[in-house]
Amino acid sequence: MHSNPYCWRRLYTDACLFRSLADMQAAIADDGALALSAISRLDRTLVIAGAAGEGRADLVHAVIAKIQSVCLSAASDRFFDSSFSFGPSPASNLNIPSFAREVPCLQNPPSMVAFQRSYFGQPFVLKGYISEWPALNEHPWRSPAYLRQVAGPGRVIPVEVGKDYRASDWTQTILRWDDFLDVLASSPVDDRHSVLYLAQHNLLAQFPRLRDDIVIPDYIYADMPVPADYPDYHPPGNEERLILNAWLGPNGTISPAHTDPYYNLYAQVVGRKTVWLAPPHVTPSMYPYAPSSAPESLSSWGSTHNPAANNTDPSLSNTSRVDVFSSEEAQSRADFPLFFEKVVPEAIAVTLEPGDLLFFPPGWWHAMRAEDVSFSVSMWF
Template sequence: MPASISQEMPICHSTFQELYDKLVQLFHTNEGRKDLEYCGVSIYSLFESTLKATLVCQGDSEIDLTELLSKAKALTDYCDEAILLYHFKEVPDHWRRMLMDSGLLNVMIQLKGLISIRTASEAPTDFEKLEPKVQSMMSELDICLVVSGAPGPDRRSTALLVLDELQAWLTAGRRRVKERQEAPSAKRLKVDVGERQKTEKEEGAAGRLKYPIERLTEAPSFEWFLAHCNQEIPTPFILPKGCGIIDEWPAFKHHPWKSTEYLLSVAADRVVPVEIGSQYTDADWSQKMMRFSDFVQEHIVKQEKDGPPAYLAQHDVFYQIPRLERDIIIPDYCYIEAELNDSYVQRTPQQEVLKNAWFGPKGTVSPLHQDPYHNLLCQVVGSKYLKLISHQQTPLVYPREGLMTNTSQIDVEHPDVEKFPAYKEVHYLECILQEGEVLYIPPKWWHFVKSLETSFSVSLWF
């Protein structure tokens, strides 16, 4: 395994060589990729011949490497088109496997090219020359990882190793370049994403809630929590900051998610799916793959008011970037075996805790919707307003038809009571979830969420 490169050291090519050797080892035999033959003789043959040519190619032959990269890119493009022919839940494993292996082959070829570059190891221009090449390589591999899910023996672990080591290489290189600079701009990234002062209106909002959600004074016992969840109609409640549920998370301490400097050191060049638009029910809503550093700089640090808001929403960033997963600790409550009933009709797949990240600027919204599982919503940075409505009142919130039956037609902030008159009869609960607090949301309870400031939350479904 490559040595850690997060420590200070001269810019060198040993990291690239070690990662290249790791990929050679992964592809040493074709026993782990026999199922790729199901993609067709021509595609399988193109992959195998490109891999073989990469292994024997001399890295200083730019023409050969360019040709090999073109073939690897053709493979990933073809896989993308093939995958689009299926519903995402029905994509055959062999196409997802071919996409992942082609992505790793693409990286392997580019690493071979980087190894051949000979420059003076201490010159700042070395890093500036290699940085965009490494960024591009990471972006392409990350997209393959997210789209394919990285099936196949050792594929995910190898891809994550490559991405983690290259990110650490970039972070260390940028640190060295910054230290050589005399300009004070070196401090530009040291911005706490939750440091904005709340307005007087926001400070007093918690005391003006009409129907506040119950706040416990201390963490309940495991047995109490299980009994509460097993009620026919469990109710939401808030676990306060300081009760010991998430207070010891590294995300609050030595790996603070409030610090953009820390977040960028871990994930600056990773590519993540970002929602563009006020909420997913809007006609102009869209999704795009975006480099994490671009998302942070454009939508978290600057928070420009002219463009549409962007939201890293309901994404298992912890599966994609395990270094961030080490910053949280799943509460024991998530491992209860709650009884199934009319509102909790199925457990999570493999009874695992489903973890999702919600990171965005002030004003991001999740429209009124419901989820099928028990949920602990953990507020790590900033604060959010939530309105909750029992599933017993489902007819009063006018669920949509079709694919979004779990989403209401009601615009909670501007309800059209003439079009939806029954909504006036709704009984609701509400809260402002503050940093360090945890909100329990029972299955099928409708909930509307809005960030009152820059916010980073983690939802834990179980």
């Protein structure tokens, strides 16, 4: 029998809504556990099912807000003078051996025409370009208190467990937002505790008030050409032709070198993050994992399976076996000779500060390392 995933997602969404609405009466006299369970269930409709169905997302948000206001003590408005802890800013974080030069920083933002004609093919940084966003000022994302207040009590979010999704013990779980913020605001992560990372999640859709704290750059609306070195480029297929994702995690969190199929404007809101990049044509020298559908004998892709591979479209999870942030001593030239010979001379890197905006085209290899508690927004277009 033919299965329609959308129908199942809508059925799940509607069932969760009906169950949560039915629970509201009992939750009023409850000690709060029933209300928290209902909110967690509704958050799962947003995270897992995308609140499938016309108007369902708005209804889910409205029901969550109603449960919070009637059944729970909402986070009070208060001054957001607290902040995540950050270490001292060193002169440079680019203490990695696998790059040849820094990402160019443009003195002035290019015009839309110049962006489309002259700047679309290479990465660049605009220092301080987003420094006027509310997220860096009157609605500070560096404040755990503000982030709690925006969401309200009882919310849950998806997190990765583990520093690196290539590791065999890496997994994912659903965690209370308040607990996640407590972990980020506590002592630095060490080897005794699992690293928790909110990665590639549309948090701004789950918590819509955060969406009001950013300003989408005009570059997003440019009619972008198909890059010569990435002929499979197509803009996102949604109505906005835009995919927003949030990335929030502790110091030391790493996204291994991988490629994405879209143009990317990457906004650094909180903390510092080091980014490594290399052009698409070095792909044969990046030692990528084999796609799930490829035979293990396909030597050009390597013989090790990528545990995070996307079976539907392997290009979305094209990940390198090379750890670009490791020292040369920890990573022998004998293991990855083509990487050191072909990739390193063309690789570029930069440490983004709060307020910086990084642009890079589709198909570019990129790896990220958080130098502090880091909150970033990627805008795929």
